[in-house]
Amino acid sequence: MIRCSVALTGIAGFWALMLAHGTPPHRAPKHQDAVPGTLSMYVSVPDSHYDPIWEPLDSNATIASFFERIANVQKVSKVFWRGAQGENYVNLGIHRKENPSRFEFYSVWERYLYDTVGVNRIAVQEAHRRGVQLYMMASLFDFGASPEAEYWDTLPYGVEDATLASHPEWKPIDRFGERRQPGPYELSIPAARAYLVKRFTDQAVNGGYDGLFFYTYMENYATRFPDEFGYSDEAVAEFKQRYGVDPRKETFDVQKWRDLKGEYVSQFFRELSKAFHAKGKKLTVALSAANPNLPQEWPLSGGRVAVGATMDWQRWLQEGSIDELCVMGGTADAGKALVRKALPFRKSESISVTLLTDRPFSPDMQALVAEGAHLTGWGAPGQQMLRHNLKAVPAAGVRAGDWKDRSEALARIVRHEIKPEPSEVEKDIDDENPIVRRQALRARARLGPASANVFAGRLSDSEPSVRVAAIEALGMSGDAAAAPLILDRLRGDTNWIEKEVAVKAFVALRGVAQDQVLAALKDPSANVRQVAVRAIMGWKDKENTFFDQLRPLAQSDPDEVTRYYALQAILPIPDPASWDITIAGLDDPSSTVRSQATKNVASFASRLSGDRRKKAFAILKEQFGRYGQGSTLPDADWAWRNLGKALVRFGPEGSAALEAFRTQKNDPVLAFRAYLALYVPFSTGKFSDSSLEEDKRVHDTYSPGIR
DSSP: OOOSSHHHHHHHHHHHHHTOSSOOGGGOOSOOOOOTTOEEEEEOHHHHHHOTTSOOOSSHHHHHHHHHHHHHTSOOOEEEETHHHHHHHHHSEEOOTTSHHHHHIIIIIIHIIIIIIOHHHHHHHHHHTTTOEEEEEEESSOSBOOTTOOOSSOSSOSOEEHHHHHOGGGSOBBTTSOOBOSSOOOTTSHHHHHHHHHHHHHHHHHHTOSEEEEEOOOOOSOOSSTTSBOOOHHHHHHHHHHHSOOTTTSOOOHHHHHHHHHHHHHHHHHHHHHHHHHTTOEEEEEEOTTSTTSOOOBSTTTSBOOOOOOOOHHHHHHHTSSSEEEEOSSOHHHHHHHHHHHGGGOSSTTSEEEEEESOTTSHHHHHHHHTTOEEEEEOSTTOGGGTTTOOOOOGGGTTOSSHHHHHHHHHHHHTTSOOOOHHHHHGGGGOSSHHHHHHHHHHHHTTSOOOTHHHHGGGGOSSHHHHHHHHHHHHHSOOTTHHHHHHHHHHSSOOHHHHHHHHHHHHHTHHHHHHHHHHGGGOSOHHHHHHHHHHHHHHTOSSSTTHHHHHHHHHHOSSHHHHHHHHHHHTTOOOHHHHHHHHHHTTOSOHHHHHHHHHHHHHHGGGOOHHHHHHHHHHHHHHHTTSSTTOOOTTTTTHHHHHHHHHHTTTHHHHHHHHHHHHOSSOHHHHHHHHHHHHSOOBTTBOOOOOHHHHHHHHHHHOOOOO
16 A cells, blocks of 8 residues: 555565565576476565556556466466455455545555456466466455554555454454454354355355465554454353363463464364365465464564464364465575475375575575475565566667567666666667566666656556556656646546656656646646645655645645645644644544544644644544444544544643543443543554553453443
């Protein structure tokens, strides 16, 4: 999941952490070709749909070009393809409109790519016709999350697994039988395991995949310590039978508990691999070298483990209940050491151990292959994996070679490594290959100002990634004529990613197109108004220069998403009149707008005084009271969390209101949510901390109890 780009920055920051270790590709020593059959690639398809700097994987032509290159040039024999997870998020997920950007991304843009374009079907065909195996990818513990789970961006969480939502008893539960963990299925429950075995087997078979790759981290901030959840009746009963201790009520041996939880993971792998092997499919599981006996941390190489279960990888390899162990995370040296440690545990040489690395063609990595290991490279922006064996075309020869070499030459311009004459690059803007057209647009934009006419024709290109590159290039052109061209595109059959990039383009064009963007606030198209509002946010004006233009959109625009963004835009404006508009937004008929108004009020609550403070506080208090037992509000499952945060920001007065809700006896749901708001707080974009001991102390002191 541009603000100008909060969404895209979050993804970029995550991958920066994931790729932080190892020798940067441009400094790597002399490269060696891969040994046939030993090289895989990790391809995070939803990220390519989310962020335009990634390789485009959004059409028949771009996917075919991608597989042609990695099969013929980099000699990749297997791809771990995250598109299957993306398709699950679309077709097996619940998307909530109160998070507008995520909602449009999943329910419109991703749905179009998976259901209409059929990117996964195309990938299977293009991989297999080139002799490349394609594994679907999923998380062992992350199936989206319930809407109150915190992430990089705003509540509600972007997607929730519909089956988990309809079977809450399959979610891991805390020691007290009160809270459920957002993200995983509880693998100690036989029915949950059976469902997942059938689900993944059916998807692998029906989708034509060769196997399944499980990563084991979980992408949300809703777990405070690894052993917070997982206390199912089945696991607790087994632990009591073995050790005579009830982990829900008594002090217990944490390692023994984690070992038991790990046994259920191992049992799941046995059941899944049996079903997979019967259909000729294989199973790969990823662990981190930073903590190989636990699930992977998130973010990788420095984050937190969310599930306290022992990963008994030695037994998996000895039994053959997995077909491949992938070391993913930790330092390069730790990764190589773990691979070497794991190789002797294999039941047979048909079981693989692979290291995921940012430099798979470096001599030290190829030396690891000689010891029996396999390698997996990152299919991510700027990685050695995507550049190996492409010709270093000199500046004078930008148009030499086939499309792959021309694309790499243009990429070198984007990286500011060469600087040919702009006219040479402009010739490739009309190339027959969409990868070349896209790179030519990006390259020409980085060679200095250009007439908007240079890029205008590609706004109607048949390829989505080329249209996106054209918008990006127009934003960098410095030509005022670019603005009406982008606006016309937004009025037509546009899509989510074009709107995201258009925001960034209008931020860049402020110096020549400010008046045109301001005029767009009155455009009949809601898409245009949304982009214009967000672009103004991106200008980061510290005065109230544009308040008069934004005011009517925040108050009464007919489009609820435009009102949502307009409330975001007026938040930094140091004018009490903007506070009044926000406070009025607390009573907006749209739950989307109310959500943003609540977050706004939380941010300036400490600055409110007098009648304005009394009014805002009264509305928040009254609204929190609506989210108790039997609430039928569309945001009943999560909006109380935002309201609770806002009330806490009112200081002792807000805490007292929540305490009154907590101690009342008429509505147990309302009492429990007030307890969570006060004593189990969470923050956007970071983990909250607790421990077994502190969790028990807080619970026993303050929880009103609910099941």
